Amino acid sequence: MEDCYRIDDPNRILSPGLVLFRELVEANTDAMIEVAGGIERLRPHCKTHKMREVAEMQVARGITKHKAATFAEAEMLAQAGAKDVFLAYNIVGPNIARVVAYRKAFPDVRLSVTGDDVTCLDQLARAVSDAGTDVDVFLDIDPGRNRTGLRVGERARLLYRQIVDAKGLNPAGFHFYDGHQHHSSLEQRKAAIRSEWExxxxxxxxxxxxxxxxPAIVCGGTPQFPVYASLRDRALELSPGTCIFHDAGYGEKCPDLEMFRPAVLVLTRVMSRPTENRxxxxxGTKAVASDPPMGTRVVLPEIPDAEQVLQNEEHLVVETALADEWKPGDHTLAIPRHICPTVALHRQVTVVSEGQIVDEWDVVARDRLLTV
Incomplete structure (x- = not known):
């Protein structure tokens, strides 16, 4: 492994264990700011890291606007000092009351949410106005992903008018998440994004x-980030998330993201040598995201020919010509192909700086509920 992944005393880390390399996280943060051309248009998503200390790192660099996907993440951001939190999730059911609770708990934090439904927005407006508060609302625009939101047109226009006119709701602009646009070719990605953006x-x-x-249009994720960063629009806000930790998936899929390095890896140990080549x-799947296909969920840099032939909840079996070099108890580092759900599988990360274990950080927002 490269020296930036050195751990001088790995025996202090239980396995499988998530390891955060602080200098790499700091470098990824600085690279994110550089790609954006400064902090002014940045609204980074915390759904990848879910940690107060990482949010504090961003706040300390002057990043004032932040994005979340859950109330726990939004609360974690407020506790880290964020003053402008966008909960990019349509508010339905019991979460309507949580908007009121959040506004009361953090009155100095600007809270914004998304909406795409007439009835739910009416319920939200009544709840916040009855409580004597308000909330900013982004109209969720569907950019062809067909997951949430409305396509541009008359229904979207009427819904935005509802937001504008409703007591307790403040029109914040558009949420425009085109996460399906992750072509390997940067030029193809640009063309696909522009076809919906314009x-x-x-x-x-x-x-x-x-x-x-x-007032604002919050756009994209990590693969779309360099494309939107190249655009100039008075309302544009950039919301990359994965790049703060990066992973093998985007590293392979989008070579133009070469300015980012995998910064959070899984320390894993050999449990058994069941056959001469295994x-x-x-x-196992309780330690790393299992949404990538079997056989591709991690990259093992120290075993370049490893073929991942079996993975269960607690085991990963590989076949390799280098099997004789490994014995039970040996450790190595695995790069997750999808870091976001991998982080959510771990209660803590071990923080390493210049080879030394310096701290443990809680993944506090892996839970759905903190206090609000």
Whole structure:
């Protein structure tokens, strides 16, 4: 492994264990700011890291706007000193009351949410206005992902008018998450993004022409980040998330993201040598994200020919010509292919700086509920 992944005393780390290399996280943070051209347009997503200390690192660099996917993440951001938190999730059911609770718990934090439904937005407006508070609302625009949101058009226009007119709701603009646009070719990615971006701008201009303010447009994730960073629009906000830790998936899929390095890896140990060419590690599906296909969930840099032939809850079996070099108790580092859900599987990370274990950070927002 490269020296940036050195751990001088790995025996202090239980396995499978998540290890955060602080200098690499700091470098990824600085690279994110550089790609954005400064902190002004940045609204980084915390769904990858879910840690107060990482949020504090961003706040200390002057990043004032932040994005979350759960109330626990939004609360963690407030506790870290964030003053502008966008909960990019449509508010339904019991979460309507949680908006009121959050506003009361953190009155100095600007809270914004998304919406795409007439009834739910009406319920939200009544709840916040009855409580004597308010909340900013982004209209969730569907950029062709067909997951949430409305396509630009008359339904979206009428819903945004509802937001503008409703007591207790403040129109914040658009949420425009096109996470499906992750072509390996940067030029193809640019073309795909622009095909949806440009009609959305026409829609924005139409609404503003009717007197409806569209203060901000929050766009994209990590693969789309360099594309949006190259655009100039007065309302544009950039919301990369994965790049703060990076992973093998985007590292392979999007070579233009070479400015980011995997910064959080899983320390795993050999559990068994069941056959002459097999090595069994303890990095099972309870330790690393299992949404990538079997056989591709981790990269093992120290075993370049490893074929991952079996993975269960507590085991990963690989076949390799280098099997004789490994014995039970040996450790190595595995790079997750998808870091975001991997982090959520761990209660803590071990923090390493210049080879030394210096701290443990809690993954506090892996839970759905903190206090709000």
């Amino acid at each position: 009609p959305m701008l026409v829609f924005r201009n139409t609404l503003e022409g009717e007197g409806m303010p569209v 090595v069994t590690f303890d990095v």
